[in-house]
Amino acid sequence: MKFLNAGCGTHYADGWVNTDVWQNENTKPDVKVEPGQPYPFEDDTFDAVFLGHVLEHIPWKEVPDFLYDMKRVAKPNAPFLVCGPDVFRTIDRYAQGQEQKHILMAALEHQDMNLQPGREHEWWDGAHHHWNCHNDRVAALLSGTGFTDIYDVFDVIPQSPQMKGWENNGIKWPIVGHWKWHFAILCKNTK
Numbered sequence: 001m002k003f004l005n006a007g008c009g010t011h012y013a014d015g016w017v018n019t020d021v022w023q024n025e026n027t028k029p030d031v032k033v034e035p036g037q038p039y040p041f042e043d044d045t046f047d048a049v050f051l052g053h054v055l056e057h058i059p060w061k062e063v064p065d066f067l068y069d070m071k072r073v074a075k076p077n078a079p080f081l082v083c084g085p086d087v088f089r090t091i092d093r094y095a096q097g098q099e100q101k102h103i104l105m106a107a108l109e110h111q112d113m114n115l116q117p118g119r120e121h122e123w124w125d126g127a128h129h130h131w132n133c134h135n136d137r138v139a140a141l142l143s144g145t146g147f148t149d150i151y152d153v154f155d156v157i158p159q160s161p162q163m164k165g166w167e168n169n170g171i172k173w174p175i176v177g178h179w180k181w182h183f184a185i186l187c188k189n190t191k
Contacts, residue, residue, distance in 0.1 A: 001047040001048070002017065002045060002046050002047055003015065003016040003017065003046060003047060003048045003049070003050070003171070004016065004017050004019065004041075004045075004046040004048070004049045004050065004070075004073065004074070005017065005018045005019070005050045005052070005174055006019050006039075006049060006050065006051055006054055006070065007019065007020055007021075007051065007052070007053070007054035007057065008020050008027070008029050009022075009027055009053070009127065010026050010027055011052070011174065011176045012028060012029075013050070013174030015172075016050070016174060017030050017031065017046070018030045018031070019031045019032070019033050019039070020032065020033065021033055021034070021035045035058075036062060036065075038069050038072075039069055039070070039072075039073050041073040042073070043072050043073065044073075044074070044075045044076070045073050045074070045075070046073055046074045046075060046078060047074075047075055047078055048074075048078055048079050048080070048081075048171050048173075049070055049073075049074050049078060049079075049080045049081075049189075050080075050081050050173055050174055050175075051070070051080065051081070051082045051083070052081075052082075052083045052084070052174065052175060052176070053083060053084050053085070054082075054084070055082065055084060055133060055138060055141075056084055056085065056109075056129045056130065056131060056132075056133040057127060057128065057129065057130065058130060059130045059131075060130055060131040063131075063141060064141070064144070064145050067141070067142070067145040067147075068145060068146075070189075071145070071146065071147075071189050071191060074189040075189070076189060076190070076191045077188055077189060077190070078188070078189045079168075079169070079171065079186060079187070079188055079189075080142075080147065080186070080187050080188070080189060081153075081168075081173045081175075081184065081185070081186050082138060082142065082184070082185045082186075082187065083175060083182055083183065083184045083185075084133045084138065084182065084183060085106070085107035085129075085133055085181060085182060085183075086107070086133065086134045086135050086181060086182060086183040087107050087108055087132045087133060087134050088134045088135075089134070089135070089180070089181050089182075089183065090103060090104050090107040090108075090181040091104065093180060093181055098180070099180075099181060103181060107129075107133075107181060108129070108132060109129045109130065109131055109132050110128055110129055133183075134183065135152060135154070135183035135185065138183065138185060139152070139185055142185065142187050146190055146191075147187040147188060147189065147190065148187065148188050148190040149186075149187055149188040150185060150186075150187040151185065151186045151187070152183070152184070152185060153168075153184045153185065153186045154182065154183055154184045156168075156184075157175065157178050157184050158178060159178050159179070159180060160177070160178055161177040161178070161179055162177065163175065163177055163178050164176060164177075166178075168186070
């Protein structure tokens with residue numbers, strides 16, 4: 001079986017084909033891809049696709065084309081796991097005193113800032129957020145681009161910042177930590 005970890009960033013997943021638009025000493029994808037260009041893989045290549053904290057880094061108007069390309073390179077009925085920051089959940093948690101301000105600021109749309117304490121001076125290798133991401137918006141986006149069997153699995157995945165990977169139906173998804181301000185959606189590629 002062949003698995004795609006699209007937009008791997010610094011989270012390289014063994015046993016997966018790791019891709020990213022950046023390549024440097026911290027980000028070492030197997031395949032460097034060009035932003036806005038089709039992925040360099042044949043149709044129906046991958047048995048599963050992981051999109052972990054990826055969609056919000058793509059300009060909003062380009063996200064549907066990206067998802068259609070992900071559908072193209074995935075086999076019919078391949079599962080997709082889509083995770084990212086949920087701005088509404090983060091705002092609620094911040095208002096209740098359960099999240100620090102830098103977490104709130106990092107979840108919101110921002111163009112050029114690293115908001116991690118002590119790392120504010122670093123450029124994020126394209127890691128800025130182009131749009132505010134949340135569970136319902138992403139679920140609607142997935143539905144609108146033809147994905148089916150869209151399930152919110154946020155409460156199914158162990159909520160632990162130290163968690164490394166989540167196994168579901170024989171696939172060990174390369175999740176790196178699961179935070180209470182995330183969303184997680186499992187869906188299926190329907191062509």
